[in-house]
Amino acid sequence: MEVELIEIRQFLEQRSPFNYLGQELLDQLPKDIEIRYLRRGGRFPPKEGFLYVVRSGAIKILDSSGELCEKLAEGDIYSVTCQLVNLSQCDHGEAVEDTLLYMLSCDRLKALCRESKSFGEHFSATVKDRLRAAVTTTQESDDPAVAAMMVEIGSLIRKDPITIEAGTSIRATAALMSNRDVSSVMILNDGKLVGLVTDRDLRKRCVAIGLTGNEPIDQIMTPDPKTIDASTLTAQALMTMTRMRFHHLPVMQHGKLVGMVTATDLANHQSANSAYLAADVRKAKSVTDLVEVSKRLPSLHLHLANASVTARHIGEAVSCLTDSITGRLLEMAEAKLGPPPVPYVWMAGGSQARHEQSSHSDQDNALLLSDDVQPEHDEYFSALARFVSDGLAECGFVYCPGDAMATNPQWRKPLKVWMGYFDRWIQSPEPKSVMLSSIFFDLRPVKGRIELFTPLQQNILKKSQENRIFLAYMMANAMSHRPPLGFFRQFVLERGGEHDDTLDLKHRGIVPITDMARVLALSLGKEPVNTVERLRACAGTNVLSADMAENLEDALEFIASLRIHHQAQQIKRGQKADNYVPPGELSELEREHLKHAFRVIQTMQESMVKRFGADKLG
Amino acid sequence: MSSVFTRFFSKDYQRKKALARVAPGPLADYLATPFPDRKSDCRDIPIVALDLETTGLDPRKDVILSIGLVEINHFGIRLGTAWHSIVRIDRDIPGETAVIHHITDDQSAAGAPIEQLLPELLQRLAGKPMLVHYSAIEQNFINTACQRLYGGPFVVPIIDTLEIGQRVFVRRNHTIQPGDLRLFNLRPRYNLPQYKAHNALSDALATAELFLAMADNLYPGRPCPLGEFLSRR
Missing domain, CATH: 1.20.120 (Four Helix Bundle (Hemerythrin (Met), subunit A))
Known part of the structure; x- marks a missing residue:
């Protein structure tokens, strides 16, 4: 058929997810299309059982109570009526402009999903699968030249693979694992990898369900485990593992098993990217030195982003560096002011506490002092807070606009006062305290006498859990x-x-x-x-x-x-x-x-x- | 409107009359299929949108270069029914028309002779109204070909979007400027996209979309009686 004469293929092939269909399927696509016209005010969808693409015009989609859910314009796709389990309440609407629609029957759509996996992923029933696919696509699209600079997974393997023959008893396998001090072992059959067993499997699939240990290991192994090629970049592997929630991945090279990597190996390697910065932080002799190191934070951000490191790991890397810088500033302050008169702990709040900092975050911090503190000690802690806060600001962490910093005397208090603060916030919540919650209910000790923090944390968790009104206020916020x-x-x-x-x-x-x-x-x-x-x-x-x-x-x-x-x-x-x-x-x-x-x-x-x-x- | 009634009434009469005279063959088969009732709702019946590219405007001297059509059913355009064919002609393509339709002599040479294409065209049109923009060309050229090859007339109920456009202008008391009624000037009035391609199939599709838009605006959400849309031709 001469459908290339009409511009439908061109229109669809440049749009996601049609661009994932191969040339052949794209060639076939137009003949399955039906075209309909909806005048302004016309009911949408004009009939059930189709996927709709807006060619021109606009459609508004409403929920059962008539509330606006979304608006579709040229190129937008509406596939709700084709979903097996339709959880969306947003199932009808009308044309808000005169509209030309392309329609593809749900049956044909399902067939296409079977024929093209990447196309099909787009229509997966669950949001989870879609978002997961999204994370992969976005990150894989990175500059290959930059990614190529990353280390290959093969170089991380330090020992030969620890393997055992299929049919070996669970007990013998466990003995081998503790002998070799490994958390996992790979099961071979005729030299081929057939399974994987981890500490966790021994606990959950053997001990927990009361097996004797004499059963063959095959019974509790994960059969046909996912493997990774030795040439895979570490950043990529880390992403795969995080996403699939695997902790262990057998590594293959030219079809042969060469070893095993764990998520811990990878995380250690990744943080090495920021490790050289952390080393420079430790070596810094002055605030000026720290400022110099901090100037490299944006490029660390850039480097990690280019290397497809997950947002979560970038947040961790940046927060760890802020911790190091804070710690080094405290050491410098103590060197200048002398040892503290009573024990203290420096606490980070907000994004730093959550390990979710980006390279330009504000500073949120507070000082928790021993209850032995005396009024005359405040001069010391005030100076300490000033030194660290100013130092952080020079390093690029701007002062907290809400003044939630240790330089504020309100946030430089002994344990009993902090306990009182939290008791009040939790027991009689008011808008102001709830606003502070995003900073002080995300609290983490950074440096100092960590034990001071434990009772405070225990108290917060216990009280907040019991107080429904507080939780209602937090949720309203x-x-x-x-x-x-x-x-x-x-x-x-x-x-x-x-x-x-x-x-x-x-x-x-x-x-x-x-x-x-x-x-x-x-x-x-x-x-x-x-x-x-x-x-x-x-x-x-x-x-x-x-x-x-x-x-x-x-x-x-x-x-x-x-x-x-x-x-x-x-x-x-x-x-x-x-x-x-x-x-x-x-x-x-x-x-x-x-x-x-x-x-x-x-x-x-x-x-x-x-x-x-x-x-x-x- | 009464003239339209009688004309169309006589169209089915013309069909039967022609059928009685024509020899067995593709045209006779075509004429043997009854036309839809003029009271039919356009939303329920199949309609064939058609466009021809020709070497010129005079059916006595010029010939059909290509045929494009697509069927509308239940007010949906089914692209699976799209058909496009290039005609092998017995002469060079005049340069001044090639600028419009972009068909080269080589493409034409690779096409099929009209003797082969006309039976398929008639079969696809049988029993369905023919939807065109400016009906004179299509009707006259197909009629001439039928007379020459089968010795009988091409009788067909016609829906012409140019005529409908004209009616809408008149009804709204708008004066018609030169070019207003051309296919690609009418389409933006209904928020229809502009197509870059200009060939028989693309134009047939453009006409089909325009008709759906016009009909839905004239009879919003209501039945569209076929008789109201049929051309006087």
Whole structure:
């Protein structure tokens, strides 16, 4: 057929996910298309059982209560009616302009999904799979020249692979593992890798269910484990492992098993990127030296972003460096002022505490002093705080606009005062204290007498867990940042149909997740302050399903990695890094995945508002 | 409108009359298929959008160069029905028309003779209204070919988007400027995209989309009686 004569193929092939179809499928695509016209005000969808692509015009999609869900413009795709499990309430609407629609039947769509895996991934039933695919696509698109500089996984292998023959008993396998002091062993059959057993398998699949140990190892191994090629770049491997939640990966070279890497090996290697900076921090003799080292922070950010390191690991690397710089400043201060009159601990708040700092974060910190402190000691601690805070500012960590710093006498107090603060915030929450919560309920000791911090933390976790009203206030506060609906043409589409020119990735995507994770962790008395760790710690409880936890984690990683790359571009251009992305700068695929991420956040916000009774506050 | 009624009524009469006279063959088979009732709802019946590229405007001297068509069914354009064919002609393509249709002599030489293509065209049109933009060309050229090859007339119910466009202008008391009624000037009025390509299939599709837009605007969400859209030709 001569469908190339009509410009439908060209229109579709440059749009995601049609661009993932091979030439052959693209050639076949137009003949399965039906075209329909909707005049302004016409009902959408004109008939059920199709995927729709807007060729020209615009459509608004509403939910069952008539609330605007999204707006579709030229090139936008609507596939809700084709989804097997349709969880979306947003299932009807009308044309807001005269509109020409391309339609593909759901049956044909399903066939295409079977024929092209990458195309199909786009329509996977779960948001999880989509976001996961998104993280991969975005990160794989990096500059190959830069990625090639990264170390290959093969070079990390230090010992020969520890293997055992299939059929060996569980007990003999366990004995070998403790003998060789390894946490995992690979199972071979005729020299071929057939399985993998880890410490965890021995616990969960053997001891926990009461096996005797005489059974063959095959019974509890993970059969056909995923392997990785020795030429894979470490950054890539780390990403795979994080995403698949594997801790062990057998390494293959030319089809032969050559060893094993663990997530720990990789994390150690990755942080080596920042390790040379950390070494320079330790060697620094003056604030001026530290300022010099800090100047390299943006390039560390850039380097890690180019090397496809996950947003989470970049946050960790930068936060660790800030910790080092803070620690070195404290040593310098003590060298200058003399030893402290009573023990203290320097605490980091906010993003540094959460290990989620970017290279231009504000400083949030506080001093926790021993209860033995005397009024006359304040001169010392005031000077110490001033020295460190000024030093941090010189290094590029701007002063906290809300004055949440140890230089503020209010935040330089003995343990009993801090206990009182938290008791008051938790027992009689008010807007001001709730605002401080994002800083002081994410608190981590950085340096000093760490033991001082433990009772404070225990007290916070115990009290907040018991206080439903406090949690309701926290959740209500978490609702002050909500994701937008999505995009419409070159704009961000807001609730109610308003348009915005730029998307604030931080406040519309990252902060809502961080805020919810905090409420969840406090409600369950979980210690972690890092958002991903909080989500994992709360996963599988009655407040957060394991599925939702994964969805939120993936949404966070996706939005955060967009932010990292946006900022990396700005750093490269010599601009100041910020959080504002004009929708025009986003690829179609990124917009699509962002919409899914927003939906995950919105769904969770709505369910948490109800659960914590935040909707019942005045 | 009454004239349209009688004309169309006589169209089916013309069809039967022609059928009685023509020898068995592709045209007779075509004429044997009844036309849809003029009271039919356009939303329910198949309609064939057609465009021809020709060497000129005079059916006595000029010939068909290419045929493009696509079928509308239940107000959806089914691209699976799209058909495009280039005709092998017995002469050089005049340079001044090649600028418009971009068909080269080589492409034409690789095409099929009209004797082979006309039966398929008639088969695809049988029993369906023919949707065109400015009907004189299509009707006259196909008619001439039918007379020459089968010795009988090409009778067909016609929907002409140019005529509908004219009616809309008149109804709204708009004065018609030169060029207003051309296919690619009417389309933006309905927010339809501009196509770069200019060939028989692309133009047939452009006409089909324009018709859907016009019909839905004239009869929003209501039945569109076929009789109201049929050309006087």
